[in-house]
Amino acid sequence: MIVAEQKPFDEIYERAKRHRKILLMGCGTCVTVCMAGGEKEVGILASQIRLAARERGDDITVEEHTITRQCDAEFFDEATARKVAEADAVISMGCGVGVQFCAERFPDKTVYPALNTKFYGATVEQGVWSERCAGCGECIVDQFGGICPIARCSKSLLNGPCGGSSDGKCEVDPEHIDCAWQLIYERMEKLGRLDELEENKPLKDWAHHRDGGPRTVTREDVKL
């Protein structure tokens, strides 16, 4: 899923207080899973804004509304459109995609992001989400025992490790980052495929990544 984190409250409040009527819009998919922008988080943040407004003497009302996904036009239904129309501005608790998609749907309304979108990742344990994919556009994780060196190695080495691997940790942040190449080595050893790591992997084609320009995927066969 896309993993995001809530912005510091003051940053969000600074945007909210520019208006009198705010619509706080949550998203029921990725950001619900990573507990950053789902219905529950909308409720909490709305209360925080109202409380702060009362304390600071600002005139702000907050309307709450969560849709299934902010990255799909079908979920911006009549009811949603009406609530947006009634508000002065929208604070989207969706990921960066959701914020933009919402802004596209309602071009005459300012849509603020409440989250900082971080990465494509997975739930490692309750409360911990970790980066797994960099969207490089040319998946070769099988060559590395199912562990992506582009996303999980701090230097995206395809012929790692570097000299900064120590006790299975990455020197960039030994507390939080495992050395991807230690993981790859151990996994390939378990799979009996260590010899494959002796081959020199060639230069990557980054044109499949964002380096080639913002990307679009089209399925002609399903277009209307």
Add this chain to the structure above:
Amino acid sequence: MAGEFAVTGELGPPKSADVEIIERKAGYLKGVVDAVNITDNQTAIVRMSSIGAGLLAMKHGLEPVIQITCRDRNRLAIQADVLGAYALGLRNVLCLSGDHQCFGNHPTSKNVFDMDSIQLIGMLKGMRDDKVFACGDEIRNTKKQPVVEPRVFIGAAANPFGDPFAFRVIRLAKKVNAGADFIQTQCIYDMDRFKQWMEQVRNKGLHERVFILAGITPLKSVRMAEYMRDNVAGLTVPDHLIERLQNAEDPKEEGQKIAIEQIQEIRETPGVSGVHIMAIEAEKTVAGLVEKAGLLPRPE
């Protein structure tokens, strides 16, 4: 270099455009070492470029080994730099992955890592021996003009102490297979582990395909030894060395003594072609060390 035990040194370019600093450091190293590494934004701290400082060092009588990391430059910039370096008379290139920018003075920068050090070695070998750029184009200006490829001596680093230990020799083999001509190791304090690594290196016949230079950094104090042990990734400093420094009247001198002993042990280790002295910000001390180790005069 053929047959002789080689000695290389290191020169850190200034964190400014000051040429006098390079002239001074070059003065300390001239005639003392066979070639000098000119670091490339080492530890991700901005310094004068390796090629710029290398050219200046060359003008002051040194044989530079310029360094290129994968952190700051993509394949276009690197190939362009290598053409420029060669055109300026620089002949030796050390290929490194590069320290992550989080360690330096510009941690908010974007890094590049278009390639890793092994792909970099391969790319330079392709330029030199196949006379083509990474994209396959010939290294010639037009179809009528001649091919003028950069005939550089390609180096790489090796870390005998990094993790996973079992994979380290395989990674060295990868570098040799990619086309490395010479290898400089991370500085060694754990001689036993280094010798273990060299045994594995010899078993694979790698010492016959590449010149291996063992890294030495003389310790100056207990604090330095502890700092290196605790903060430099992949570096271990055995307790008995720290004890020697603690018990010594003059730790700096003891550190030099240890270094000289290490150089001797390295000379006696089969498969090692030389020593690479990294006297960080202490280029002045290298001459004394090389002399006391019995390695002067250097051959012409």
